[in-house]
Amino acid sequence: MKKHIFIILLAALLFLCACQSTPENPIVVGKDQSAMIEKAQEKPGYTTGETVDWRERLAVPERYSVKLKSNGGRLTVDVDAEVIVPDAELPIAHVSPRRFSDDDAQRFVKALLGDDPQCISREGDNRTKAMYERMIVERNYALDNWDDYGCIVWDMYDTREEMQEALQELIDRAADAPDTLETFAPVFEWEPMLWSTAAGQKDLGDENMGFLTLNADGTRSLLDITNGGGGTRSGIVYHRDIDGIADQLETIEGRWQNELTITENEAKSVAEAKLKEMGLDHLACAFSKFVRCYRMDGIRVGAPYEPGWLLVFTPSLNGIPLTYSHRLGVENNEYTRYWQYERCLILVDEKGVSILNYQDACTADEVKTETATLLPFSDITAIFEKMVSIVDNNADAFDFDQTYRITSIRLGWVTVPEQNGEGGLTVPCWDFMGDIWAEEEFPESWKQTGMMQDGSFSYLTINAVDGSIIQRGQ
DSSP states (O other): OHHHHHHHHHHHHHHHHHHOOOSSOOOBTTSOHHHHHHHHTSOOSSOOOSSOOHHHHTTOOSEEEEEEEOTTSSEEEEEEEEEEOOSSOOOEEEEEEOOOOHHHHHHHHHHHHOSSOOBOOSSSOOOOHHHHHHHHHHHHHHHHTIIIIIHHHTTTSSSHHHHHHHHHHHHHHHHHOOSSOOOBOOOOOOEEEEEEETTEEEEEEEEEEEEEEEOTTSOEEEEEEEEOSSSOOOEEEEESOTTSEEEEEEEEOSSSOOOOSSOHHHHHHHHHHHHHHTTOTTEEEEEEEEEEEEESOOOSTTOOEEEEEEEEEEEEETTEEOOOOSSOEEOOOSSSOOEEOOEEEEEEETTEEEEEEEESOEEEEEEEESSOOOOOHHHHHHHHHHHTTTTTOHHHHHTOOEEEEEEEEEEEEEEEEOSSSSOEEEEEEEEEEEOOOOOTTSOHHHHHHTTTOSSOEEEEEEETTTOOBOOEEO
């Protein structure tokens, strides 16, 4: 089960990166947020004007290069990086978790499912004979190409024989399946989400509104809207074809060319228009790349993975999106809890938005300072050179060789949890970024997938206001 093994290995790696204790005690964000805000409000030591020029203000070079070795000798840090700065002020603001209204839900349904969605029951077997026949064709094709890629796409089966048995079950179901399904108009009602606890199921205030629709082409679309309470945060999950792409995050790159006719910029425009229609135009594109996603089929001859543009949208302040990294939150510490960043992943193909996954919705509700005062770049690099081989240094701790290859340094912002409350603070920061490391002992399949090999893994995040370390989590 190759894909499952890969995910387990990757999760283990990220766990080590996030949770290993450090041999020294770095200053961690959250220790004194009031002092940090006061420092951000101090009169800067640089000249400000109508034009925002962070490169001039902070003496930021175009590039920064250095080679470092850890005290234990097992970690090498190789930096040859472009230094990227925004062209706007970086404020500090308070954000609060968002709850969706009934009007929000109706707007999401219209934008993603259309003006007249034909809903079908989510209970029981809700497939037509034609749907089963499509599934049978897809699985037969995967069986015909089992050794090449069928065993990867369908890795829930250990052998060809197991998949053949499952195929026979589909053939039996197809014989009894109906030609049509009963449809009805959307029902806009929030249903409580119950959480299992030691004392039994408990209502923590979370609720869900879900829709499954039958489309004119015989496919089924899924839309789930979650309102966060005490157990989760608000979000949206949409699949245009629930029987098509299995997971937009498990991507593979390499031997297949990009045959899409839609360009990257066109895909961004499609996604931006959809978010505006949904009332989520506070999000801006922070990252994009061409991907192929695992499908639930393999009909494409020679290319069993669906091509598309993967776009990551994050909240924007002054036109600057929250800095995107594959590390998705801020690690908990003795001062603050874990915090996962607000983000929206959108997969766009020739037909439009194929998948939309919006997580951890928030609202900026109070600006603490419009123009944060930041440390000079030389102070930041001094902190980096000291702390990069201390924070999360697993190479020395577990006695193996590792190299960080840092290819970009970005001035942007990140959200950290507030100390006394349920919200967060936006904090200007520097991210030192590169590809995730993959040493020789790891499978060659890691390198073939392109997973995290896109320069978006943050090795160290430094608060641009006070120089403290922001420890990003998984």
